[in-house]
Amino acid sequence: MEQHTAMVIFQPSGRRGRVPVGITLVEASRLLGVDIEAPCGEHQVCGKCRVRIESGVFEKFGVHSIAENAGPRGDAEGTLLTVEEKRQGYRLGCIAKVQGDLLIYVPESSRAGKQVVSKAARDIDIKLDPGVKQYTVRLDPPTLEEGMADFERVCKSLEAEYGLSSLTIDIYALRSLAGSLRSGDWEITVSVWMDKEIIRVRPGRECSSYGLAIDIGTTTIAGYLCDLATGQVVNTLSMMNPQVKYGEDVVSRISYHMGNPGGLARMSREIIEAVNGLIDMAAGKESGGDEALENESVINGEDIVDVAICSNTAMNHILLQLDPEPLGSIPFTPAIHHSLNLKCRDLGIDVHPGANVFFLPSIAGYVGGDTVGVMLAEIPHLQKQVQLIIDIGTNGELVMGNSEKLICSSCATGPALEGAQIEFGMRAAPGAIERVKVDPVTHEVDYKVIGRNAWKSYSAPEEMKTRGICGSGILDVVAELVLAGIVAKSGAFSPKGRESDRFRKNDQSGFAEFVLAWAEETSIGADIVINQKDIRQIQMAKASIYTGCKLMMRHMGITSLDSIKIAGAFGTHVDRHLARVIGLIPDCPLDAVSSVGNAAGDGCRAALLNREKRVEADKLWRRVTYIELTMEENFQDELVAATQFPHMKDEFPYLEEDGADN
């Protein structure tokens, strides 16, 4: 039997499994809970189910994926795919068949189902003073007597009317100056960057100017398209980081660079392509934007005149093609702390060619511009209260302190809390389990999926169409299993839990597992379970964060915190109570704990929209002291101890002290 299946992995969702040889890729995607768009019903006419076969040996997944493993091309592919697409390895999912192991990339445009806002922009208070502003001037036509060139006459007016002096002009803006003046009947609108450089010139009175704040995470990328005239977020966008195929964490990407000549440039190109995909979405060219643009506001890439980017230090290095190797070993030295102002065109970012991009500064090798973004949004450095801010992504970054002292550190959480690398993990899309309740007596499971308001207990099984578990659901599941006594303090299934009807041992994987949704409730035709390995990953993640918090408090010489803020895509959904009781965060009054959403993205947006925030960013990296947790005394012991559940006995009436041997 074994020889009639092949391993198929879909990127960027990471969904994988063995499927029968001979089925189409669309059929395989259904088996594995990945939705590929196929509006024509797989009749080989719409060409919407384009996917790309990734070629190479992917040691991480144990697959050797080659074009031949997807079978020969069909006639319809000759007409529905461009020459360039064919060259890049694109196939139609309704034609290509599984003939061997495959790593398949599903581009955003081929993914069915609108993504749910997991990184929505919060309504934070930003004083509008954007890096790029528009100015309209009207000139008198030139004369032979006056003899002044176009640029100098524009500068003279800008100085007289707006007090702007010593301006320079980008070559692309200069190229359109003469034409804009003459076609605009001597009235033009210029976009000026930081009161220094004219970066865009348009004829007449022109208001269309947007900025894009981008938060590049190890696993996900979020973008906020802002109207620079009002500061309003007009579109929120997100997608998976295409680099996940090189490994789930930054260390594996650094390794990929070190082991593959050209690997850095390749990863950089992929992330830039993803950013450009985000821009296409923002401009309404591709679906995926989270908010519908008003009808008149379908914009063009050239309407975007400013970009701000925050990311962790390794992602920042890879995007900029800075050698990340020194980040991989002690003393984890970054190439640069400072913020950077670059031309978008130098990186291949497809916005207005005169536009600059602002990169938030990095604090340390493992505390990057995303953490600076979090601080710009939450301003712990301006408060007397001692705050702890936990930014949970694939890495966890911790900031602790107040206006007097600030420290930060980083801990390896892995992508489990984002729903990745979990057996049935998936992104926050329709069908993903996001909330769970487990009855401690009957072990019955109730849950809610994204895209459906009614909980399972109020629905017919076939109405649920459950597809997997998203990041926000995974913590609920584990906490509920612990609270119900199904999972013991050690993280193993308890003897009581093992008696449950939903408990079983999977012969293929060898792991003990607990069924959350029976096949009849799902759209993938298989039981959705959480297994022992998934629980171990959540344990490691929460232990890592808890230990970091504890060691930082010791470093600060404090025993209690005034407030705890949980940030990250994860943070938008976190149940404060459950987070505390499973020991994700230190003991603290519940009302001192709050979720602040994607604070890194908010801070990035603040830098886009307020130039003082850019100055503040460069002061922040100097002000925060980085603590290398692994060098702290007792780190390893503390970490091991923290893997256990829970820390507050009195809240766990059903707690099982000991797990059974799985």
Next chain:
Amino acid sequence: MEQHTAMVIFQPSGRRGRVPVGITLVEASRLLGVDIEAPCGEHQVCGKCRVRIESGVFEKFGVHSIAENAGPRGDAEGTLLTVEEKRQGYRLGCIAKVQGDLLIYVPESSRAGKQVVSKAARDIDIKLDPGVKQYTVRLDPPTLEEGMADFERVCKSLEAEYGLSSLTIDIYALRSLAGSLRSGDWEITVSVWMDKEIIRVRPGRECSSYGLAIDIGTTTIAGYLCDLATGQVVNTLSMMNPQVKYGEDVVSRISYHMGNPGGLARMSREIIEAVNGLIDMAAGKESGGDEALENESVINGEDIVDVAICSNTAMNHILLQLDPEPLGSIPFTPAIHHSLNLKCRDLGIDVHPGANVFFLPSIAGYVGGDTVGVMLAEIPHLQKQVQLIIDIGTNGELVMGNSEKLICSSCATGPALEGAQIEFGMRAAPGAIERVKVDPVTHEVDYKVIGRNAWKSYSAPEEMKTRGICGSGILDVVAELVLAGIVAKSGAFSPKGRESDRFRKNDQSGFAEFVLAWAEETSIGADIVINQKDIRQIQMAKASIYTGCKLMMRHMGITSLDSIKIAGAFGTHVDRHLARVIGLIPDCPLDAVSSVGNAAGDGCRAALLNREKRVEADKLWRRVTYIELTMEENFQDELVAATQFPHMKDEFPYLEEDGADN
């Protein structure tokens, strides 16, 4: 007979003529006095005689040149030309045959004969303070405790050791920072632009840094490769401007842009390709450099870290892809006066990717950065003496004044004084007539060619191997013909001249002509003549300059000048006496007249090597008042009067008052 010949034009020399159909392009080049390199003796094995067939209708030349007119490809071309070369229309000159009209571009690498320095750098006094300087620093290796990133640690050392503060870094330099520090054992040399930006990083103690000053003329391009550590010119280079195929003057290039979509980008690309060819020559990759680099100094494009460019305003616009259309009509408004600092990579200039290029500012639509360069070299604004500086190229630019008042203007001279558009005109290369004497009694002609010290009268005819007349020779020829009474005051051949054995009327062209060299003295197998049309062009050129000078003096309210400087490629060779007597320049004591060579190139080099000169350049365009000569009273009358020869009767004993009707 007529149908068995075809018109063949070789670029960039401009040599043209009808040749028999069926001969190879190498054979045609010999007939027309163009040397194509063919070391294998046309045995179709060396591939050195690569030429490019330009496709299109070239109205200026009255030819419709297409690939088919060069006959079918031969087998040897399949192996000796690359796919890319074939795509671009390259052929081997020993295989391709003339089958119809052809416009043929001969690349620098296929041209035989080393170019003579026509734009040599003068030894002007420049205080060495280049825009880019090198600094070597040695750092302690980073530690976990210190925690500082590479860039900040380098900046700290640069500030401590050299007082450099607030530095930024180019992305390309940043990309090599981590690697250079580690491979250089924590010692690096950085190139810093204007004390502001780190543009290059190299491991260890590295001294190799060069700058390139480029003077882009309408007809010729000159480059000076300078060692930034010493200020020495290490190589001088020149080539034709490939844009000559679109017309000899800037107006025809502006017309080409207006009549051809994409024409501006095409012309820009060609000039950038030419600049890159110059860089290859400078780096010793292609022959054409005028001075041999010492053996150890074969450099790489990446060794060039700074570039300064001066050009007339139209060339500047075309290179930068700024719409030149407004320059074509009143009030001739340029896009910008100001100097520009751009990244070389934004223009496609192949030097170090972090390098900047400084463009000298423009004064007016027809007085550009080249004139600013002339002023930087000759500093009339710092002197009490009233100077007149005439920069003779395809356009003539005039600067007049002193530290109190400075005016400038432009006059259309055409390329005749550069040896272009003259029947037997050629560039300053071996075989070109550069000096002439005509006996007023016998009308015998003596002359000297470039590359041979002995004059004709001391040589056997076959030793001369004369090929044409270069720019410096053309003025000599006309002046001598006038002095000998062969050409009359009106510019027509005098009755006496028409009796000369060397006088004849050419039936094909219809022009009267005077033989300078008989076929036996030439390497082209034909008599070399100067004809009535050539003389008319020289008359127009000299009248144009003379009128400009006169009207400017009137404008300044002066009747005499303290000194006259003649600049330009032409200027390096000018005979002061002859220039004055034929009325090129106003009456003035001979010792007040001097040649200052390529002063524009010298000023450009000064800006490259001294940053104060860059500041001075931006003050200069504000300080000089542009006079539009064509708007001056009596311009047309003065111009017509000035076409006559000569202005000083007593120096012309043989002068013929009236010309015969030609």
